[in-house]
Amino acid sequence: SQTIxxxxxxxxxxxxxxLSLECTVEGTSNPNLYWYRQAAGRGLQLxxxxxxxxxxxxxxxxxxxxxxxxxxxxxxxxxxLLLSDxxxxxxxxxxxxxxxxxxGPGTRLTVT
Amino acid sequence: xxxxxxxxxxxxxxxxxxxxxxxxxxxxxxxxxxxxxEPGAGLQLLTxxxxxxxMKQDQRLTVLLNKKDKHLSLRIADTQTGDSAIxxxxxxxxxxxxxxxxxxxxxxxVLVKP
Numbered sequence: 001s002q003t004i005x006x007x008x009x010x011x012x013x014x015x016x017x018x019l020s021l022e023c024t025v026e027g028t029s030n031p032n033l034y035w036y037r038q039a040a041g042r043g044l045q046l047x048x049x050x051x052x053x054x055x056x057x058x059x060x061x062x063x064x065x066x067x068x069x070x071x072x073x074x075x076x077x078x079x080x081l082l083l084s085d086x087x088x089x090x091x092x093x094x095x096x097x098x099x100x101x102x103x104g105p106g107t108r109l110t111v112t
Numbered sequence: 113x114x115x116x117x118x119x120x121x122x123x124x125x126x127x128x129x130x131x132x133x134x135x136x137x138x139x140x141x142x143x144x145x146x147x148x149x150e151p152g153a154g155l156q157l158l159t160x161x162x163x164x165x166x167m168k169q170d171q172r173l174t175v176l177l178n179k180k181d182k183h184l185s186l187r188i189a190d191t192q193t194g195d196s197a198i199x200x201x202x203x204x205x206x207x208x209x210x211x212x213x214x215x216x217x218x219x220x221x222v223l224v225k226p
Contacts, residue, residue, distance in 0.1 A: 032212060043218040044155075044200070059213075090154055094212055099143045099204060101214055103154040 002027035006104040019078040023091030116217035134201030
């Protein structure tokens with residue numbers, strides 16, 4: 001069966017520090033991968049998605065970037081964090097033959 | 113662009129039925145989804161419905177879709193305290209080439225009282 005992992009689970013970082021959040025998927029190949037941000041326990045905002053290795057689409061201009069160095073690995077990064085980057089970051093995956101999208105456990109980021 | 117709206121809060125007594133409503137604006141929506149989020153956790157896919165369907169039932173969950181009014185609802189029968197969570201409605205144009213992106217509503221917080 002497929003599983004999705006995210007780490008770290010929680011992170012507290014000072015303003016101006018770099019960021020790297022990792023997401024990996026097991027049990028499937030060539031998934032679509034997604035990064036979402038959820039602020040204050042409310043709605044989700046799609047940040048990036050990827051339909052293949054090295055293919056990244058950005059949904060909103062921001063202080064973050066994403067990379068997909070391997071088929072089942074998706075990384076969210078920042079060179080210098082802002083206070084507004086605080087939130088709950090969720091990774092998700094889907095496969096093109098179905099329309100189901102599954103989420104990881106999330107990373108809670110607090111920028112101080 | 114696409115917009116998905118939900119009411120913020122629903123309170124229900126244990127054993128009663130819950131109905132969570134959602135409206136969307138994108139007439140090309142192909143799939144509509146319901147997700148559940150418990151505190152501090154990721155989102156759990158509960159069910160989804162294809163736009164050419166009016167209803168889908170899965171155990172205690174019933175999804176109703178009124179495509180003309182762009183209205184989606186989730187009914188939970190015999191609501192239990194474990195159903196307390198935030199419920200998200202989402203829609204997708206279902207375009208595989210575009211990555212099947214989902215647009216989410218703001219979530220409805222459901223509180224089940226014993």
